[in-house]
Amino acid sequence: xxxxxxxxxxxxxxxxxxxxxWLFLLVPAAVELGWVFWPGINSFYLSMTKWNxxxxxxxxxxxxxxxxxxDDVFRQALGNNVIWAIGFGALSVxxxxxxxxxxxxxRRGVGIYRSAIYLPMVFSLxxxxxxxxxxxxxxxxxxxxxxxxxxxxxxxxxxxxxxxALYAVLVAAVxxxxxxxxxxxxxxxxxxxxxxxxxAAVDGTTAWQRFWYVVWPQLRGVNTVVFAVTVxxxxxxxxxxxxxxxxxxxxxxxxxxxxxxxxxxxxxxxxYASAIAVVIFALAILFIITYLVRATRQED
Amino acid sequence: xxxPVLEKPAVSATVRPPxxxxxxxxxxxxxxxxxxxxxxVAPMVFVVLISVRSFDDISxxxxxxxxxxxxxxxxxxxxxxxxxxxxxxxSAEVTVxxxxxxxxxxxxxxxxxxxxxxxxxxxxxxxxxxxNLLPPQIxxxxxxxxxxGLGIYDTLVGLxxxxxxxxxxxxxFVLHGFMRSIPLEITDAAKIDGAGVVQTYWxxxxxxxxxxxAALGALATTWIFNDLIWSxxxxxxxxxxxVTAALLNLQGGYVSNWNVVAAGxxxxxxxxxxxxxxxxxxxxxxxxMGSTK
Numbered sequence: 001x002x003x004x005x006x007x008x009x010x011x012x013x014x015x016x017x018x019x020x021x022w023l024f025l026l027v028p029a030a031v032e033l034g035w036v037f038w039p040g041i042n043s044f045y046l047s048m049t050k051w052n053x054x055x056x057x058x059x060x061x062x063x064x065x066x067x068x069x070x071d072d073v074f075r076q077a078l079g080n081n082v083i084w085a086i087g088f089g090a091l092s093v094x095x096x097x098x099x100x101x102x103x104x105x106x107r108r109g110v111g112i113y114r115s116a117i118y119l120p121m122v123f124s125l126x127x128x129x130x131x132x133x134x135x136x137x138x139x140x141x142x143x144x145x146x147x148x149x150x151x152x153x154x155x156x157x158x159x160x161x162x163x164x165a166l167y168a169v170l171v172a173a174v175x176x177x178x179x180x181x182x183x184x185x186x187x188x189x190x191x192x193x194x195x196x197x198x199x200a201a202v203d204g205t206t207a208w209q210r211f212w213y214v215v216w217p218q219l220r221g222v223n224t225v226v227f228a229v230t231v232x233x234x235x236x237x238x239x240x241x242x243x244x245x246x247x248x249x250x251x252x253x254x255x256x257x258x259x260x261x262x263x264x265x266x267x268x269x270x271x272y273a274s275a276i277a278v279v280i281f282a283l284a285i286l287f288i289i290t291y292l293v294r295a296t297r298q299e300d
Numbered sequence: 301x302x303x304p305v306l307e308k309p310a311v312s313a314t315v316r317p318p319x320x321x322x323x324x325x326x327x328x329x330x331x332x333x334x335x336x337x338x339x340x341v342a343p344m345v346f347v348v349l350i351s352v353r354s355f356d357d358i359s360x361x362x363x364x365x366x367x368x369x370x371x372x373x374x375x376x377x378x379x380x381x382x383x384x385x386x387x388x389x390x391s392a393e394v395t396v397x398x399x400x401x402x403x404x405x406x407x408x409x410x411x412x413x414x415x416x417x418x419x420x421x422x423x424x425x426x427x428x429x430x431x432n433l434l435p436p437q438i439x440x441x442x443x444x445x446x447x448x449g450l451g452i453y454d455t456l457v458g459l460x461x462x463x464x465x466x467x468x469x470x471x472x473f474v475l476h477g478f479m480r481s482i483p484l485e486i487t488d489a490a491k492i493d494g495a496g497v498v499q500t501y502w503x504x505x506x507x508x509x510x511x512x513x514a515a516l517g518a519l520a521t522t523w524i525f526n527d528l529i530w531s532x533x534x535x536x537x538x539x540x541x542x543v544t545a546a547l548l549n550l551q552g553g554y555v556s557n558w559n560v561v562a563a564g565x566x567x568x569x570x571x572x573x574x575x576x577x578x579x580x581x582x583x584x585x586x587x588x589m590g591s592t593k
Contacts, residue, residue: 025412028405035465039442124526144364
């Protein structure tokens with residue numbers, strides 16, 4: 001850190017903290033403690049009980065967890081979550097990155113292209129789900145378009161077929177996510193040094209070489225964030241599946257979060273549902289820590 | 301798309317490469333991007349086309365046909381019988397106080413953590429951020445339970461409270477980063493002039509934070525407005541549902557009236573689309589906050 005910079009972001013001096021400042025901190029901290037951390041801890045306790053919401057939870061030790069791994073629907077949901085994380089991650093990152101590179105330099109029309117691509121980002125996942133449900137109907141636009149270009153054999157009951165339901169939902173989710181990933185990478189590209197790219201161009205490198213050897217290494221920080229955010233998001237994914245298929249048909253598009261919700265709020269198996277929530281947490285924690293480590297580095 | 305290859309890095313090429321690259325790439329760029337963008341926009345256009353058709357037209361000629369009729373009947377049904385009108389009001393009643401309250405509380409916490417020598421301030425900050433990153437699933441059942449205990453289960457107050465609690469960590473983290481970039485000399489000068497803690501916060505720091513408050517405000521509005529999982533967890537009475545949850549009910553009730561479903565989905569998308577167009581710059585910088593630098 002240079003002298004000038006250290007003067008600007010000078011650390012607060014050690015000294016007595018006036019009491020209103022404590023109030024400023026403690027009120028929000030108490031709200032978060034009471035509404036987020038306390039319930040979070042409670043879930044761990046509930047995951048080791050059998051409870052239907054009435055009376056007192058009955059302690060059953062780790063039985064819920066052993067039951068989970070014998071539960072076919074849970075295993076299906078877990079597998080679907082893996083497919084979801086990989087598919088959702090790979091497609092939205094590849095699409096978002098390609099678009100960011102394409103739309104990075106100022107050109108005529110770039111603003112319009114960018115806005116059109118990240119506009120879906122502002123719709124709720126439920127709205128996105130409904131939009132695509134309409135398109136996926138048997139007599140809907142997607143089948144009609146396939147018929148129009150002569151691919152009649154591809155026409156399909158997209159959401160009613162257990163083989164395609166999960167992927168049909170995935171496409172809708174990626175459609176919405178690509179814009180967000182693009183915005184993240186556009187910011188990352190802005191931080192890249194353009195003179196390096198120009199110098200490489202003058203040296204006669206191909207566009208691909210310039211991307212791979214010059215730009216990509218500079219995007220490492222953004223990649224970490226995109227990776228962590230994507231995995232955390234894909235473990236949380238709930239709305240769009242709930243809106244489009246509700247996890248069906250025959251649990252074929254079930255994710256951990258929809259299964260948890262179903263167990264907890266439809267069947268009132270609160271202990272069992274909490275155990276699923278704990279599994280989701282356990283899968284997410286590594287990526288939460290990755291994100292936090294990166295955030296700490298930024299704070300320095 | 302990326303600029304095409306420079307074949308001969310000869311002297312003339314090294315003198316004016318950018319101009320040549322741009323001119324040659326120009327038509328190719330638009331030839332690829334224009335259809336791609338149209339394809340991207342197509343789902344939205346199709347849904348709009350369906351929403352303005354009549355039920356008869358759709359059942360007679362299929363969902364995919366081009367409109368033969370034009371009418372706002374779908375919208376009227378969605379707003380009236382479908383309950384989307386009421387649900388939009390409910391969403392506003394939840395979103396506005398939740399955004400204001402959470403940014404207000406977060407800005408106080410960020411002020412304390414960024415300007416004063418609070419012990420373990422970084423640990424506190426990161427813990428708060430971690431709270432926002434937790435999967436909501438782990439909180440659903442206990443939160444429903446606790447809100448019952450507090451008597452705010454199935455009330456909008458409960459829903460606002462949970463949005464505030466869940467968003468606080470992230471907003472605090474972002475505002476903290478912004479407040480740290482404000483030179484301490486400014487608040488020192490205020491202190492010398494006799495300003496107390498509250499005055500410094502309210503009259504100096506908050507006005508200076510306006511850009512990041514606007515960005516976070518735009519982002520938080522879309523998040524809270526778009527929420528589904530908390531509404532269906534904390535609320536039981538369907539008449540109290542905000543628009544996202546009401547939309548799913550609409551879908552269940554009007555399962556073959558696709559014009560009504562499409563109209564409802566469009567109505568639910570309009571408020572956030574307005575925020576997007578009105579605060580486009582803020583919205584985008586909001587998306588970037590806390591994720592990159």
